[in-house]
Amino acid sequence: MTAETAAHHDRDRVYRARFESRLRAHLRTLITPALIEEHRASPLGQHSDDLERVLNYFRRGSLKPGYALHELEADRTYRIVVAPGRDGELPRNLDGTVYESRNEALHAVFLRRVDALMTSDS
Numbered sequence: 001m002t003a004e005t006a007a008h009h010d011r012d013r014v015y016r017a018r019f020e021s022r023l024r025a026h027l028r029t030l031i032t033p034a035l036i037e038e039h040r041a042s043p044l045g046q047h048s049d050d051l052e053r054v055l056n057y058f059r060r061g062s063l064k065p066g067y068a069l070h071e072l073e074a075d076r077t078y079r080i081v082v083a084p085g086r087d088g089e090l091p092r093n094l095d096g097t098v099y100e101s102r103n104e105a106l107h108a109v110f111l112r113r114v115d116a117l118m119t120s121d122s
Helices: 003-030 033-041 049-059 102-119
Strands: 067-073 077-082
Touching (some): 003 049, 003 102, 049 102, 067 102, 077 102
Antiparallel strands (some): 067 077
């Protein structure tokens, strides 16, 4: 890699970090009790523009750790798992909580992601 190419990559990395920081700061302003209630009432389906923006950010997987649902019984009970940090590792159970509906479990994941967004740097 030439010095010019390395400098370009460094500028790109700095730009992306600034963009992500500004995006997270903006998304934090969208998190309100009403937005959280909107998600609780309907985790799937059509949402307000603000909730869609937040959900799209979460779907990008920018926040760590990554959370997913583990279906214990088909369409009946769910548990949250933490995605592994490396290839070859298995997901681990987050805690012992079992959710009785998919919507309840999806909202619990949403709340964890909101917490991560609100406490992330910048």
